[in-house]
Amino acid sequence: MRFSNIISLAVVGAAGALAQNTTTGELGDATVTTSNPVGLSVRATLPDEPFTPASSLNGNVKGYVSAQAGANGVGVDYEVSFSNLPTEGGPFTYHLHVDPVPEDGNCTSTLGHLDPFIRGEDPACDSANPQTCQVGDLSGKYGKITSDPFTATFHDDYSSLTEGVGSYFANRSFVIHFANKTRISCANFAILSSNSSYPTNPTGGVTPSSTPSGSPTSIPISGGPSVLSVAKHFAVVPAMALLLML
Numbered sequence: 001m002r003f004s005n006i007i008s009l010a011v012v013g014a015a016g017a018l019a020q021n022t023t024t025g026e027l028g029d030a031t032v033t034t035s036n037p038v039g040l041s042v043r044a045t046l047p048d049e050p051f052t053p054a055s056s057l058n059g060n061v062k063g064y065v066s067a068q069a070g071a072n073g074v075g076v077d078y079e080v081s082f083s084n085l086p087t088e089g090g091p092f093t094y095h096l097h098v099d100p101v102p103e104d105g106n107c108t109s110t111l112g113h114l115d116p117f118i119r120g121e122d123p124a125c126d127s128a129n130p131q132t133c134q135v136g137d138l139s140g141k142y143g144k145i146t147s148d149p150f151t152a153t154f155h156d157d158y159s160s161l162t163e164g165v166g167s168y169f170a171n172r173s174f175v176i177h178f179a180n181k182t183r184i185s186c187a188n189f190a191i192l193s194s195n196s197s198y199p200t201n202p203t204g205g206v207t208p209s210s211t212p213s214g215s216p217t218s219i220p221i222s223g224g225p226s227v228l229s230v231a232k233h234f235a236v237v238p239a240m241a242l243l244l245m246l
């Protein structure tokens, strides 16, 4: 009897703890993404100039967010790298944002965080329960940028590289912010490698690879703005073809 009392108390206690944390999306907790295309990798690299210049920033933050489908297609594996961060105004945050960066580089146009379960930004993400956070809140779930240089690798079960899924982000962008949320810089994801032909980001700058390739890291990344703008124009034609097909 005593033992069952203890169990009852434990159940009530757990229910109480759960009830306190009602922070979840209107559509519930984020769901684990499966069938992400193994072999697909994407990268978003920050441009040479910041969106918001600041006296604490010399040029722009350098860095990227890379991602590839997780093992067996479950979730997504990330690698992030940032350096030349502002000397004040941190800790810096970064998120997947809903829309891509337009050609004028305006980070405001990327809208808010990728949030298909309609959770909203407040209260802040509880990293112990990442399924309750906004899907795009990478620094909320896996840590803010607290060093320079900063690198991190992590696995996220909730974002997706499967086209057509709400948590899909290869056609979107990420934004890096000051602690006060001001947008420092932003970049579009582009396909680095895939086993098949994938539609690319209209402003992403890298045309999709239609041939199988080996290790994603073996593909050279060109950083020059002229190369990027040339690639942008090449990307317009398939983007328009896609629009016509829809």
Ligand SMILES: *[C@@H]1O[C@H](CO)[C@@H](O)[C@H](O)[C@H]1NC(C)=O
Binding pocket: 017, 018, 020, 021, 126, 129
């Ligand atoms: C709920 O949130 C509080 C603090 O906000 C935390 O201490 C507690 O562990 C959380 N409970 C659960 C079940 O996540």
Ligand SMILES: *[C@@H]1O[C@H](CO)[C@@H](O)[C@H](O)[C@H]1NC(C)=O
Binding pocket: 037, 038, 039, 040, 195, 213, 214, 215
């Ligand atoms: C894609 O290629 C990778 C190796 O680059 C391989 O491990 C994976 O199984 C392939 N995926 C599919 C769906 O063919």
Ligand SMILES: *[C@@H]1O[C@H](CO)[C@@H](O)[C@H](O)[C@H]1NC(C)=O
Binding pocket: 054, 055, 056, 088, 089, 178, 179, 180, 181, 182
């Ligand atoms: C946000 O912080 C940055 C860096 O400290 C500062 O330059 C900027 O003026 C701040 N913006 C606002 C709106 O407070």
Ligand SMILES: *[C@@H]1O[C@H](CO)[C@@H](O)[C@H](O)[C@H]1NC(C)=O
Binding pocket: 106, 107, 108, 109
């Ligand atoms: C960026 O876009 C927003 C809204 O679309 C606009 O209010 C703002 O003036 C733009 N900023 C710049 C620097 O062009």
Ligand SMILES: *[C@@H]1O[C@H](CO)[C@@H](O)[C@H](O)[C@H]1NC(C)=O
Binding pocket: 098, 099, 100, 162, 163, 164, 165, 166, 168, 171, 172
């Ligand atoms: C990105 O892809 C998702 C899923 O396929 C789609 O719902 C969304 O409208 C796309 N966003 C843009 C900006 O193309």
Ligand SMILES: [Cu+2]
Binding pocket: 094, 095, 096, 097, 112, 113, 175, 176, 177
């Ligand atoms: Cu953001």
